Amino acid sequence: MKSTKHIAQLTLDCVIFGFHHKKLKLILSKLKLAEEIYALPGGFILQEEDIEDAAKRILFERTSIQDVYLEEFGTFGRVNRMSDEEFQLFSGLAKELYPDVEPPVNEENKKMRIISIGYYALVDFEKVIPKKIDLDESVGWYDINELPKLIFDHQEMVQKGLKVLQENLDKKLLFNNLLPETFTLKDIQELYETVYGKAFPANNFQKKMLDLQILERLDKKFTGAKSKAPYLYRLKSNK
Amino acid sequence: MKSTKHIAQLTLDCVIFGFHHKKLKLILSKLKLAEEIYALPGGFILQEEDIEDAAKRILFERTSIQDVYLEEFGTFGRVNRMSDEEFQLFSGLAKELYPDVEPPVNEENKKMRIISIGYYALVDFEKVIPKKIDLDESVGWYDINELPKLIFDHQEMVQKGLKVLQENLDKKLLFNNLLPETFTLKDIQELYETVYGKAFPANNFQKKMLDLQILERLDKKFTGAKSKAPYLYRLKSNK
Numbered sequence: 001m002k003s004t005k006h007i008a009q010l011t012l013d014c015v016i017f018g019f020h021h022k023k024l025k026l027i028l029s030k031l032k033l034a035e036e037i038y039a040l041p042g043g044f045i046l047q048e049e050d051i052e053d054a055a056k057r058i059l060f061e062r063t064s065i066q067d068v069y070l071e072e073f074g075t076f077g078r079v080n081r082m083s084d085e086e087f088q089l090f091s092g093l094a095k096e097l098y099p100d101v102e103p104p105v106n107e108e109n110k111k112m113r114i115i116s117i118g119y120y121a122l123v124d125f126e127k128v129i130p131k132k133i134d135l136d137e138s139v140g141w142y143d144i145n146e147l148p149k150l151i152f153d154h155q156e157m158v159q160k161g162l163k164v165l166q167e168n169l170d171k172k173l174l175f176n177n178l179l180p181e182t183f184t185l186k187d188i189q190e191l192y193e194t195v196y197g198k199a200f201p202a203n204n205f206q207k208k209m210l211d212l213q214i215l216e217r218l219d220k221k222f223t224g225a226k227s228k229a230p231y232l233y234r235l236k237s238n239k
Numbered sequence: 240m241k242s243t244k245h246i247a248q249l250t251l252d253c254v255i256f257g258f259h260h261k262k263l264k265l266i267l268s269k270l271k272l273a274e275e276i277y278a279l280p281g282g283f284i285l286q287e288e289d290i291e292d293a294a295k296r297i298l299f300e301r302t303s304i305q306d307v308y309l310e311e312f313g314t315f316g317r318v319n320r321m322s323d324e325e326f327q328l329f330s331g332l333a334k335e336l337y338p339d340v341e342p343p344v345n346e347e348n349k350k351m352r353i354i355s356i357g358y359y360a361l362v363d364f365e366k367v368i369p370k371k372i373d374l375d376e377s378v379g380w381y382d383i384n385e386l387p388k389l390i391f392d393h394q395e396m397v398q399k400g401l402k403v404l405q406e407n408l409d410k411k412l413l414f415n416n417l418l419p420e421t422f423t424l425k426d427i428q429e430l431y432e433t434v435y436g437k438a439f440p441a442n443n444f445q446k447k448m449l450d451l452q453i454l455e456r457l458d459k460k461f462t463g464a465k466s467k468a469p470y471l472y473r474l475k476s477n478k
Contacts, residue, residue, distance in 0.1 A: 007248050010354065047351065051316030075314055075356050077290030112286065115249065117314050 006044035008104040011116045012054050013042035013154065015073075015161035016063065018125035018141060019178040024194050025141040026158065027062060027130045031151070032137045033089055039151045040158070041139075042116065044101070055119040062131050062139065069122040069177040073164040077115040081153040087111050090151065097134040116152075120161040122177035162195075169195055173214065176235045184221055184230040185209060245283035247343040250355045251293050252281035252393065254312075254400035255302065257364035257380060258417040263433050264380040265397065266301060266369045270390070271336075271376045272328055278390045279397070280378075281355065283340070294358040301370050301378065308361040308416040312403040316354040320392040326350050329390065336373040355391075359400040361416035401434075408434050412453065415474045423460055423469040424448060 016027040028038040041062040045054040055070055082090075091103035091111070104112040130139040142148065144162065147155070168174055175188050185206040193199055209215065216236045220229040255266040267277040280301040284293040294309055321329075330342035330350070343351040369378040381387065383401065386394070407413055414427050424445040432438055448454065455475045459468040 007352075007354070009246050010249060045316070045354075048318060050318050051314060051354065072313060074311060075290060077284070077356075079287060079289050113246075115246070115284075115290065117316075 005048075006046050006101065009112055009114050010045050011042050011114055012045055012051065012058060013040040013076075013116050013118055013157055014055065014058055014062075015040060015118065015120040015158055016059065016123060016128075017120060017161075017165060017178065018123050018128060019191050019194065020125040020141070022190050022194055024144045024162075025125065026144055027128075027139065028142050028148070028150070029062075029133075029136040030138045030140075030148075031090070031135060032093060035089070036149065037086075037089070037151050038142075038148045038154075039090075039135075040154045045117075051117060055121075059119075059121050061133060063121075063123060063128045064131055065123060065128060069174060070119055071164070071168070073118045073120055073161050075115060075117050076153055076157055078153065079113055081116075082111075082114065083152075084111065086151055093135060116157070118157045118161060120165060122165075122174060124178070124180055126180055166196060173212070182218060182232045182234045184232060186230060244287075245285050245340065248351055248353050249284050250281050250353055251284055251290065251297060252279040252315075252355050252357055252396055253294065253297055253301075254279060254357065254359040254397055255298065255362060255367075256359060256400075256404060256417065257362050257367060258430050258433065259364040259380070261429050261433055263383045263401075264364065265383055266367075266378065267381050267387070267389070268301075268372075268375040269377045269379075269387075270329070270374060271332060274328070275388065276325075276328070276390050277381075277387045277393075278329075278374075279393045284356075290356060294360075298358075298360050300372060302360075302362060302367045303370055304362060304367060308413060309358055310403070310407070312357050312359055312400050314354060314356050315392055315396055317392065318352055320355075321350075321353065322391075323350065325390055332374060355396070357396045357400060359404060361404075361413055363417070363419055365419055405435060412451070421457060421471040421473045423471060425469060 018025045018027075027041055029041060031037050031039055041058055043054070043058050045051060049057070056066065059068065059070065060066055094101060094103060104114060106112055125141070130141065132139045144158065147158065150158070165174075169192065175191055178191055179187055188209055189200060189202060189205050192205070214236055215233040218232040218234060221232050223229045257264045257266070266280055268280060270276050270278055280297055282293070282297050284290060288296070291309075295305065298307065298309065299305055333340060333342060343353060345351055364380070369380065371378045383397065386397065389397070404413075408431065414430055417430055418426055427448055428439060428441060428444050431444070453475055454472040457471040457473060460471050462468045
């Protein structure tokens with residue numbers, strides 16, 4: 001096996017979360033295969049690339065945006081995380097598109113397992129238009145509650161990514177990464193309710209948010225009905 | 240490069256925590272090198288081994304115990320996490336001891352980077368006698384606040400492992416994994432104070448612990464002075 005420019009048995013897959021119309025969505029690629037199979041955006045890690053930089057590169061390839069919240073949520077390394085059938089399908093496609101990139105096989109031409117590092121990214125849905133790469137028949141946003149058939153253990157990766165997002169959304173106050181620059185208190189609440197899949201009493205929730213003293217109040221949101229318009233907020237800058 | 244039985248560029252390192260005499264300790268190997276350099280217990284991941292099983296195997300090799308709390312805390316993948324000098328030292332030693340295990344080098348005989356997955360384990364200090372493997376001149380317990388010089392980025396791994404332990408000790412109520420089967424409320428408090436590096440008011444802390452209703456009260460601890468002896472507790476079984 002000749003030496004290649006990427007690490008043979010290690011990839012990185014991204015769960016790219018966006019929030020839109022009270023739905024938590026993520027970016028999926030529909031692979032160029034006869035069967036309808038979807039995959040998380042991912043790829044090999046280059047030999048001369050920090051893992052964190054690989055995550056940024058893959059994210060940029062699919063979203064054209066930089067400087068977004070990005071965090072590792074675990075390694076996926078079961079020996080049988082890729083079935084032989086799916087491995088054949090996927091590596092056949094990859095070989096066709098990227099003849100230089102050899103799939104990991106040993107001397108007996110048997111597949112060698114691939115381990116994947118999971119990252120999640122939080123992006124402003126309004127700012128991101130998902131971008132195709134060669135592997136993709138199409139690429140787009142999908143509601144986390146209505147996912148199509150995912151390849152390998154990507155369904156498991158999504159669930160773990162969601163779990164870690166739930167743990168961190170409150171602890172690390174990540175909500176602003178999923179909202180536009182300015183938002184109403186109701187926007188934050190709807191985001192929390194969507195991510196946690198449950199309702200929060202409005203008064204308590206909004207008081208708690210204001211008590212954190214991290215929000216800067218701006219003008220009222222223009223809704224046409226001026227008197228009842230809610231205030232817009234943005235995150236105080238950390239000067 | 241001939242195919243080997245382990246994944247070429249991926250290892251796993253364990254931060255094995257124990258608690259003893261108000262100190263948080265971890266197991267380190269003093270490597271068989273002229274220089275005095277220490278390392279976390281670790282090793283390659285075998286081709287036919289789930290990552291979780293690799294962690295259990297490595298833990299068993301160094302502690303002879305099984306069924307302990309074990310959790311991944313992150314991947315360490317900076318391109319330069321191993322200096323050339325340390326890589327030479329370590330792979331020289333490894334080659335001497337394990338001639339079958341080839342260090343990862345490319346066709347030009349240049350070192351190829353290794354990425355490591357970090358796990359932390361929580362063990363009952365009283366039950367574990369650290370065990371040497373071929374690489375070790377000695378192996379033993381070291382106070383986390385007085386660590387010797389560690390190889391590669393192992394110092395960084397320890398700090399990240401500690402941070403994740405701090406986050407999880409309370410959230411996941413892990414204290415019993417670091418204590419003997421029976422313990423006093425003061426033992427728990429001392430463990431918390433050591434892990435978080437700060438004092439907790441005794442009344443509040445002990446009331447909070449009892450309010451969780453997860454502890455079963457046993458007899459008083461035998462101390463000689465019967466009247467003031469504290470009660471022993473153990474975790475209620477989850478039947």
